[in-house]
Amino acid sequence: MPTRLLIAEDEPSILESLVFILAREGYDIATARDGEDALDRLRDPKGPPGLLILDVMLPRLDGFEVLRRVRDDPALKRVPVLMLTAKGQARDRQMAEQMGADAFIAKPFSNQDVVRQARRLAAP
Amino acid sequence: MESSFSLKIRARRRALGLTQADLAERVGISTSYFNLIERGKRTIGGALLLRIARALDLDPATLDDASERRLAAELTDVAGDPLLADLDLGGDRGPDPLASAVAALVGRHPGWARALARLHRECRDRGEVIAALSDRLGQDPFLSDIVHRMLTTIAGIRSTAEILASVEDITPDQSRRFHTTLAAESASLSDVAQALADFFDQAEAPKRAVTPGEEVDDFILVNDTHFPTLETEAERFADALRAARRGGPRRSADQAALVLDGDLITFLDRSGGLPDRTRAEPVPGLPEDALSDGIVRALEDGAPAPSRRFALARLATARALIEPIEALVAASPTLGTATARRRARGVLAAYAASALLFPYDTFRDDAERLRYDIGLMRRRYRASFEQICQRTVSLRRPGAEGVPFAMLRADPAGTLSKRFPLPNLAMPRHGSACSLWAIYGAFQTPGSVVRQLAETPSGDRFLFVARTVAKGADSFGAPARLLSVAIACDARHAHRLVYADGLDLSTRARADAVGVSCRVCPRKGCRHRAADSIVPT
Numbered sequence: 001m002p003t004r005l006l007i008a009e010d011e012p013s014i015l016e017s018l019v020f021i022l023a024r025e026g027y028d029i030a031t032a033r034d035g036e037d038a039l040d041r042l043r044d045p046k047g048p049p050g051l052l053i054l055d056v057m058l059p060r061l062d063g064f065e066v067l068r069r070v071r072d073d074p075a076l077k078r079v080p081v082l083m084l085t086a087k088g089q090a091r092d093r094q095m096a097e098q099m100g101a102d103a104f105i106a107k108p109f110s111n112q113d114v115v116r117q118a119r120r121l122a123a124p
Numbered sequence: 125m126e127s128s129f130s131l132k133i134r135a136r137r138r139a140l141g142l143t144q145a146d147l148a149e150r151v152g153i154s155t156s157y158f159n160l161i162e163r164g165k166r167t168i169g170g171a172l173l174l175r176i177a178r179a180l181d182l183d184p185a186t187l188d189d190a191s192e193r194r195l196a197a198e199l200t201d202v203a204g205d206p207l208l209a210d211l212d213l214g215g216d217r218g219p220d221p222l223a224s225a226v227a228a229l230v231g232r233h234p235g236w237a238r239a240l241a242r243l244h245r246e247c248r249d250r251g252e253v254i255a256a257l258s259d260r261l262g263q264d265p266f267l268s269d270i271v272h273r274m275l276t277t278i279a280g281i282r283s284t285a286e287i288l289a290s291v292e293d294i295t296p297d298q299s300r301r302f303h304t305t306l307a308a309e310s311a312s313l314s315d316v317a318q319a320l321a322d323f324f325d326q327a328e329a330p331k332r333a334v335t336p337g338e339e340v341d342d343f344i345l346v347n348d349t350h351f352p353t354l355e356t357e358a359e360r361f362a363d364a365l366r367a368a369r370r371g372g373p374r375r376s377a378d379q380a381a382l383v384l385d386g387d388l389i390t391f392l393d394r395s396g397g398l399p400d401r402t403r404a405e406p407v408p409g410l411p412e413d414a415l416s417d418g419i420v421r422a423l424e425d426g427a428p429a430p431s432r433r434f435a436l437a438r439l440a441t442a443r444a445l446i447e448p449i450e451a452l453v454a455a456s457p458t459l460g461t462a463t464a465r466r467r468a469r470g471v472l473a474a475y476a477a478s479a480l481l482f483p484y485d486t487f488r489d490d491a492e493r494l495r496y497d498i499g500l501m502r503r504r505y506r507a508s509f510e511q512i513c514q515r516t517v518s519l520r521r522p523g524a525e526g527v528p529f530a531m532l533r534a535d536p537a538g539t540l541s542k543r544f545p546l547p548n549l550a551m552p553r554h555g556s557a558c559s560l561w562a563i564y565g566a567f568q569t570p571g572s573v574v575r576q577l578a579e580t581p582s583g584d585r586f587l588f589v590a591r592t593v594a595k596g597a598d599s600f601g602a603p604a605r606l607l608s609v610a611i612a613c614d615a616r617h618a619h620r621l622v623y624a625d626g627l628d629l630s631t632r633a634r635a636d637a638v639g640v641s642c643r644v645c646p647r648k649g650c651r652h653r654a655a656d657s658i659v660p661t
Contacts, residue, residue: 011280017302057276107275111290
């Protein structure tokens with residue numbers, strides 16, 4: 001069974017690229033376009049995904065809030081989380097780490113970075 | 125300690141090939157006394173200074189080192205810069221090596237000393253600009269949003285381009301979709317970049333090293349806060365205004381001597397009218413007057429009478445005395461920028477207004493008679509606290525001086541404005557002074573006069589007199605701006621002030637141990653210290 005992976009990202013061009021490159025790696029991919037959608041999909045009856053790729057600046061609930069709820073939920077707290085941010089500032093990185101993100105990539109990123117980090121956190 | 129004054133005397137004497145004994149004899153003092161003067165152990169002034177200047181064939185003005193003391197104070201500030209903290213700027217000369225080093229630099233290489241002070245000012249000003257821009261970059265919501273949009277768009281473009289460049293088995297459909305994305309995101313990035321360029325086109329960065337405000341400060345200090353031509357012209361103008369009075373109610377002798385609101389209004393009406401927000405044509409006088417919010421507000425109904433009167437006088441002098449004002453501005457080498465010259469014109473018009481409303485001789489005589497009681501002077505001249513303080517500072521006519529005063533004004537954040545120092549009472553050029561100065565204490569009792577006998581680390585004693593003043597109309601939504609205004613005089617003159625009554629002015633008496641600002645204050649164990657000192661403690 002391929003590893004299931006959820007990508008929460010509201011920017012269509014980035015989402016499309018990420019889906020394309022990670023599907024080629026062999027992941028089974030679901031997508032969410034805002035924070036609430038992401039939480040719904042995380043609570044899939046099939047169980048939590050093997051990896052969550054989470055943008056910080058999401059509509060409705062931002063990435064930090066999604067991360068907080070994931071870490072507070074006994075059913076979800078072990079899901080590895082890779083955060084994406086367009087700010088790329090030290091403060092965001094620090095906050096992501098404190099809140100329990102497993103890795104952090106600043107936009108604009110190279111596809112290879114995302115693939116490498118995804119493989120490290122959850123093999124396809 | 126050697127001062128630039130003593131260095132100058134010695135250099136000149138040697139250049140003339142004279143011994144100390146030769147010169148002492150010509151001046152009529154003992155060689156040992158002259159030796160003390162030349163080594164900076166004795167401070168001199170008056171007739172002896174003139175005799176020495178004559179014996180050395182020097183202009184006495186070049187020996188008057190007030191401007192050099194200001195330069196020395198500024199260089200001491202430079203040495204206080206944290207950037208230079210690890211440099212041993214004093215060396216190991218004497219008990220106060222920094223002061224000796226500064227005096228030597230100012231005395232031997234005045235040009236270099238000025239260059240250093242100017243560069244430091246520029247450096248510090250640039251630092252402030254950078255800090256302001258950096259704040260702006262960090263906090264500006266527009267920039268923050270645009271940077272986010274830019275990074276997001278670039279992320280999409282980069283990721284898509286990498287796929288097109290590196291994936292070989294891509295289907296024609298997928299390839300077409302990614303190319304479409306690439307074109308759309310590139311267009312979006314162009315829009316964002318254009319918005320950013322427009323933003324920076326509208327942002328203006330200050331270009332001058334020395335701020336126009338500082339140029340004007342220097343201009344006033346170089347003139348020792350006294351402008352004789354404006355005094356004379358203001359008196360002539362006052363005579364003309366009084367002569368124009370016809371009939372009207374009987375006036376007291378006091379009223380007859382002073383310029384009244386009615387005199388000013390008559391003059392302004394006949395010479396082009398008053399500025400007014402609804403008026404399309406500018407009024408004669410200084411071009412910026414018509415737009416000055418301060419002046420228009422002071423002329424509104426219900427504005428405080430002293431502010432209104434001063435605004436009228438300020439408008440009138442800007443018209444009647446524009447020629448002597450322009451002549452002073454044109455002759456000044458200090459005023460290098462158009463902005464500084466424009467501000468200086470305004471400052472000089474205000475000076476002339478002060479001279480018009482508070483005629484020099486009468487004002488000085490009243491001040492001496494009333495022992496500089498600012499409250500009584502306010503009543504006598506129907507003036508504000510600040511107006512009276514400002515005028516007392518300008519009582520420097522040679523041969524008819526009043527008590528020499530320093531003046532300063534602070535906002536509740538401590539920042540100083542209106543700095544008029546005394547030779548022995550330096551004032552920080554930027555930021556705040558020693559928090560122990562009465563000017564700050566006055567904020568604790570708004571509206572009351574606070575006095576303070578203070579001693580600086582060099583042992584000079586001053587009497588400070590401070591009080592808060594409220595600026596602007598007071599409303600719940602926009603409360604008045606509270607400022608503290610202070611004047612200070614050397615304790616040796618303090619007995620002439622009502623504010624010294626009941627104070628022990630002897631050198632044995634206790635005085636508040638104050639500094640100038642923490643960075644240049646050598647006091648040990650001060651419980652009010654807010655920053656480390658860089659001078660020996």
